[in-house]
Amino acid sequence: MTAQRDRERLQRIAAVVSAADASDPARAICDACVAALPVAGASIVLTAGGIPTALASSDAVAARIEELQATLGEGPCADACESGRPVGEPDLAAPRRARWVAFAPAALAAGAAAVFALPVRIGAVRLGALTFYRSRAGDLSDEQHVDARLMADVVAHVVLAIQAQAAPGTLGPALEPLVGHRAVVHQASGMVSVQLGVGVGEALVRLRAHAFAAGRELGDVAADVVARRLRLG
Amino acid sequence: MVLLTERCVELLDVSAAGLLLSDGSGALRLMAATSEATEMVELFQVQSDEGPCCDCFRSGVPVNAVDLTDESERWPRFAPVAVAAGFHAVSAFPLRLRGQVLGALNLFRTEPVMPGRADMATAQALADVATIALLQNRAITVSHELNEQLEHALNSRIAIEQAKGVIAERLTCGVDEAFSRLRRFSRNGQRRLSEVARDVVEGRLTPEEIDTIRR
The missing domain is CATH 1.10.10 (Arc Repressor Mutant, subunit A)
Structure with a gap:
């Protein structure tokens, strides 16, 4: 029984890795994360010119949550980028800690009941965050938190792999939305x-x-x- | 990594597993294995230039052989060593990310059976997860450089957008027209567009100076 469960868990993570080969890898990874975890939406956010900018989002609510954080300059994404640690609030309506006074009510109104942000980093290099939202309040299990961190690692390698293919001095084509957007x-x-x-x-x-x-x-x-x-x- | 090879044995019902990685010069070296028995080590060593892992590493696709007693032509050195060690079937799965192949996951069975579709998928999934764990370990230095390149490229592009805004506001023109003037100036002076843009944004070059090049 456990072997079967492990096998399924493994394959869900592997699907996130395989999404790196898609023509639009960032969007494909967001979609694979949503399929692999009990979350309603995902975004990949990188810091560009001082603004957290979504490279891709799985749906309109996820995109709206990132836009809110860019406008307000606060939220789980900024905290995860800054601290280099996972940040989450399983219940935005009854938060464990008073924080994000502007972001929390706005995110609730946008349709998010819980938010999570995993730092996208390799060693000391911090690139941004992989963020999730749930439409119902509730935490992820320990196992799901571990999986989510692994998915954020995948994002870090994919972003750098895309940049590695770019001509010197230019931006990897798949990273173009960071400026265009x-x-x-x-x-x-x-x-x-x-x-x-x-x-x-x-x-x-x-x-x-x-x-x-x-x-x-x-x-x-x-x-x-x-x-x-x-x-x- | 050793843990990962042990998980392979548990999850896939194989007899032995090993992880071989490219050492940068293209040769495969054993990173981890479920057994350190001498015959096992030799089995992996012989694959530094021939065998299923080599084929898998070069092609980037899984390689399977059900009956190794039949494979002495394909792998004249590897096949007899594997048979002597008591193995009949072998598989190799690539460790890959975005077109790059880093090594191979090698599985051995004592029975001459072909792995099923589900086992194949699980084995490839294990290889994929191993890829990420591996990159995490080896990529710190390269990552620093790449991240610097990424930041530099991003900042250059952002400076161009900001400079368009500065010029548009000062010269009362649209942002597209502002870009044309910026580009004309940089071409005329044979300077990089991003450098000129940065000079404008940081006030070393005024929009009026940019506008002296007209046509």
Whole structure:
């Protein structure tokens, strides 16, 4: 009986490894993780220019959760990236620890009842996080936590393997969404830096603050700036 | 790794298992095995240049032989050693990630039986998991370099987007037009686009200077 269970567990993890060979490996890995673990959705998030950016998400709710964290600058993903340790909240409605005052209610409203983030790292190199959400509250088992960490290791190797195939000085093609997805935010940071006479880093902070105060997503606010429907300062 | 070969024996009902890895020069070396008996070690050693693991490593696909007494033509050195050690059937599964083959998982049976479809899938799954464990151990230095390259490439691309914004705002043009001007300037001065972009973002080069190149 246990052998049969072990065998199935092993094959679920192996499916995540095999997904690395897909034409869109990041998305395929997210989907394989969702099939392998009792979670509703998954995202692969890498830090790019100070913003956690989803390389891929398995569904719209997972994408929305990442967008929220990018806007608010807090959440399990940021904590996992910063600490290099797994971070989770099995019940966002009744959290074990008071944290993420802005993110938790917003994530609940978006349809997540529990969130988990595993650091994507190799040794001291920290790349980002593999994040999961559940639509019902509840923790993962110890065994599932172990499997999830292994899946995050797979992500780390796949990201570097993609970059290893890129021409010197260029970005691996499968990593292109990291810039493409946020191009408007970076452009808006440039524009706001001129409007306020500050550096682009500070401009990004102001953009985030504006989005948070207005209850909007960072990407939407940035699009308004680039289209000149909005000026800061 | 030894644990992994032991799990193979348990899960797959094989008699012995070993993990062979490429040493960088392309030769396979034994990393771990369920038994350290001399005849076993020899069996893995002989495969440094011939045998199922070699074939598997070179082709990247699983290799199976049901009756080793029939295989002395295919593997003149390996087959007799394996038969002498009491084995009849052998399989090898590749350790691979994104097109790269790192080594092979080698399984031996005393009976001349072909592994079933489910066993084949489990064995490949074990090989896949071994690949990740292995990369985790060996890849630290390479990872640092690759991560630096990744960060550099990302930052270059992001600086270009930010510079487009700076130029668009200062020269009151669209971001596409801003990009055309940035590119014209960098081509004209034969400089890298990302370098020029960084100079703009960090204030070493003004959008007005960029705009002196016109056409």
